[in-house]
Amino acid sequence: MKIKIIQNKYNHIFTILILSFFSLPWGCHPRQDRDKSAEELIPNSSVAINYAEGFRIEHFNEFTKVTINNPWTKDNKPYAVYYLYKEDSTGMDAGDEGIKLKIPISSLVVNSFSYFEFLYLLNEQHSIKGVTDGFRIYNSAILQKIESGEIIDLGDPFKPNIEKTMALRPQAVINSAYAQVDRYSEQLIRAGFPVISSLEWMEKSPLARAEWIKLIAAFFDKEVLGDSIFNDMEKRYLAIKEKVKSVSKQYAVLPGDNFQGTWYIPGGQSFNASLFRDAQLDYRYKNNSATGSIGLDIESILTQFGNAEFWFGCDAGTYGELVEKDAKYLLLESVKKRHVYNNRNRVTPSGGNDYFESAVANPDLVLSDLIKAAYPEQLLGYRFTYIKPLEEIPAREK
Known part of the structure; x- marks a missing residue:
């Protein structure tokens, strides 16, 4: 009997993207304040995550911290950190480095089909400005916008057109962390475009994957709606499971x-x-x-x-x-x-x-x-x- 244990074909990514985050232009790093007391870095509240292991959301006085965990390491070093703020005058003296992003965002390039439905449920499908593999998309509304030119098809999801992506000037790019070395994300990060890394496919249960709607909702300042939508998903799933x-x-x-x-x-x-x-x-x-x-x-x-x-x-x-x-x-x-x-x-x-x-x-x-x-x-x-x-x-x- 021949058995070989392998990783999912998409499960080949190293921490090079994290290192790239540290060199973002456009002032995306919250500055460090060495005199800040540890108590001030304690969040006021956190979003309840019941199934997903891949992210956490914490609320501070002037910003929300979104952390995507690294599933490939055991040292607790995050895969990516985002500081979401609403006011330009926000002074973010958090002690960590990460991506500073004003919310709610209004324009996205989406390089992951699984986020289309999340965005639809959040009533944010109109924020999609670019996609990849357009001919493989099922969603009729997105297909119509590709046909009319409202949404741009950026080509191969493993090698999207970087020039077209940048020309769209999206506020963020949702990209699945598939490849071992993702040049597309690296180039975007160096150019100052925030990349929201999608790792929901690494979760261990259907409800854990679905709970990632809470993460994307945070970028649109719709945490309450995201939580409500997930609660409905959970109730329906558990009711079917009970049968x-x-x-x-x-x-x-x-x-x-x-x-x-x-x-x-x-x-x-x-x-x-x-x-x-x-x-x-x-x-x-x-x-x-x-x-x-x-x-x-x-x-x-x-x-x-x-x-x-x-x-x-x-x-x-x-x-x-x-x-x-x-x-x-x-x-x-x-x-x-x-x-x-x-x-x-x-x-x-x-x-x-x-x-x-x-x-x-x-x-x-x-x-x-x-x-x-x-x-x-x-x-x-x-x-x-x-x-x-x-x-x-x-x-x-x-």
Whole structure:
């Protein structure tokens, strides 16, 4: 059996961005005051964060401090720190270095599809001035604005057009910390454009990911609204979770699919594994300690998951496609029983997929999809939102 533990393909980033923060122009650093007493640096209040581990928000007299934690180190050194103020006259004598940013912000470049829904819920979708991979976007309102020129498509998300980005003069850029060395963010920071680093995908549960709406709400001075929206998300999710707590049998689940010879499945401490637990699905790697992905060969999949009742996240539209990709798929119990689902229920002809946009802000619907597939009697009136069963179309004749 061949098993290799790997990090999620996006989980390769070093702390070089933190070092870059220390050389920002435009006076983005709050000055240090060595005579300031320790008591004065104690926040007046903090935002309650119930699930997310990746950030914290603290309120001081004249500013709000937003800290994004570094998930790759254990020395408690933050990944990024932001000081949000409302008045130009604010004197920020905090003892730390970070990015000073006036709020509410009104213009953004968004290089992360998962924030579109957060911005929509906060009624701030109009602040988006630039995006990447425009043809892969599902949101119809954003697509229309790209067509009309109100929103600029900056190209490849891993190598956006830096000149076009700067020409937009955004007040901030939301960028996912994917790459090991992110030249795009480095260049923006050197030029004085604040980068809001997105690390919500590193969280360990669906509710933890959804709670990042509180972080982005702080940049728009809408903390109360962000908190209210999340509370509603939480209530809906927990209500759905409660529906399957007493199921008599837990069905085994197979996640993911084969990609270039390796089948990637979620680690036991990932948000997907948490989702399976909440849906009362038996996941073989539920006690695994990995937060990233685990890579298996097809033989290991057949051995370990051959009897799994359900397969979610299949990268095919029909059962015929499975046969064309690899006839070994026919040996899986989930294929024999026709219990295979993909994430293509809401897609555009050009490749946009709402699963990668609004799902993070609708964890209750993601959970409902799994429960509807495995335990349909628990959600009789519900229709799939993001997933759909594979179609019964045979393989093409060669």
